[in-house]
Amino acid sequence: MTAIKLSVVFLVLNFLWTSASQDVEHFCNVRERCILPCTFETGDEVVIHWILVKTGEIQAHSFYHSQDQLGHQNQQFRGRTSLFKEQISGGNASLQLTGVKVQDEGRYKCYVSTILENKESFINLKVDAPVHQVNIQQEGTNISCSSEGIYPKPELTWSTTTPELQSTPVVEQTEEQLYSIKSSLILSNSNPDLDYSCTVKTRRNQRTATLFKTTSSSGSSTERKLSCKTPDTPLTGFIWTFNHSQVIVSKEKTDGSLSVSEEWRQQVKHVSESGDITLQDLSSQQEGIYTCELSDAEETYVTNTFLQISGDKPADVVGIAVGVAVGVAFLLVGVLLYLKYCRRNQRPRQKTRNGVKKKKNVLKKLNNHKNLQNFSFILL
Structure with missing residues (x-):
């Protein structure tokens, strides 16, 4: 009977010593370092467990016997968690998480036990990949707007000096669960002087890109x-x-x-x-x-x-152009002079050849006439 009373007393005291607080919301950015806060009343024989509470309990980090105990740590957190060991004796059980991923988002339980008390606190970790850059570009009559590497799912809106424009964006998600978003418009022919603005927004930030005419x-x-x-x-x-x-x-x-x-x-x-x-x-x-x-x-x-x-061209370009032009002009003049020279020399030679030929014919006729006279004289 005495043992039963002692057990009841122990359970009551354990219930009283185990304190819990309301959930705290905490935001961290993708690929950055994140610290999940947790404090406790100092005491001996410190035991710390960090657990990601989802469909089941995923062990993120454990510490007891004055050292890290990572034998049951989930593969998701391998090599990315640490405690501030030199501050544990002062009541700091905060968890440092490096290279934050979208998959790290969720509800974390920080359980701390000492010889004086047991304490549980819960932190809702929200992971963000803010909008860092919005690209807006015009090609012909098409204008496009895009952004990538965003979490959670973003929204995209267009605006001009006229009422807000309507366009359905295309949203895709990568293996890292990050989002990309893109939208396009056809430029207005009725008002070509418009400036176009595109805004990409998430739950924690937004960026706008404006394209001037x-x-x-x-x-x-x-x-x-x-x-x-x-x-x-x-x-x-x-x-x-x-x-x-x-x-x-x-x-x-x-x-x-x-x-x-x-x-x-x-x-x-x-x-x-x-x-x-x-x-x-x-x-x-x-x-x-x-x-x-x-x-x-x-x-x-x-x-x-x-x-x-x-307008004017650079001096070296002008010099080259002038040099080429002068060279071509000299070449044309040379060709024309050569052709004229050839024609002049060809005409006297032709005349000389014709004269010699005529002279030979005359001599030939004279010789024939002389021979005929001699023949007649013989006959007589």
Whole structure:
């Protein structure tokens, strides 16, 4: 009877000592490091279990006997979890999770046991892959907008200065359970001066890309300045491309370093802080669409400029052209003089040949006449 009373007392005390708190919502980004917080009252003989509660209990990390115990750790977490061991004695049982995946999303239980108490706390981990970049591009009369590497499932909307446009986007999901989204529109013929904006949004962030109407620029090939439409907010980076494929110059968002591609080093003369670019020594091969893509913390601004080369040519090109023209002229003159010379020499030779032939015929006739006279004289 005494043993039964002691067991009841132990169960009651164990119930009282085991405390639980309300779920805490915590957000972490894909591929980044994440810390799931958990604290407890300090005590001896610390036991820590981190468990992902889904259809069953998935062992994420265990610690007891003053060391990690990973024999039953699920393969999903292998090599990606750790505790702050030097802080456990101070009551810190937080779990560090590296290389966060979409599959890590869910409800986690932090169980801590000491000789003083047992404690359970729950954390709802929400995994996000924010919208980092929205690409907007025009090809002919078609304008497209796309973004990728997003979680959870995003939304895409179009807008202009006119009422909001309607378009059904195409959404796909990768093996990593990340989403990509794309939509396209046919440009309005009735109002070609419209600017188009595309917004991709998830539960925690959104980005907008705006495509301004295409402008035209023509002028000297010696030097041309192309400008971007600059926002009022501080820039995080920009990139210039040629015909939507060749990168001319870019400014990195991370460290602000400026990089000019090897193919355009001779043509890029100057790049301003606002993104404007000055080109030099251009040829007909550099005629086409120049795209400036500026970015700030929340938006991307795209400006297309069609550049047509006209006016004076670079000095070396002009020199080559003049040299070729002069050479061709001298060659034609030489040919004409040679033909004229040949014709003049051909006529006297022809006349001389005809004269000699006539003279021979006359002599022949004279000789025949003389022979006939001699023959007649003999007969007489």
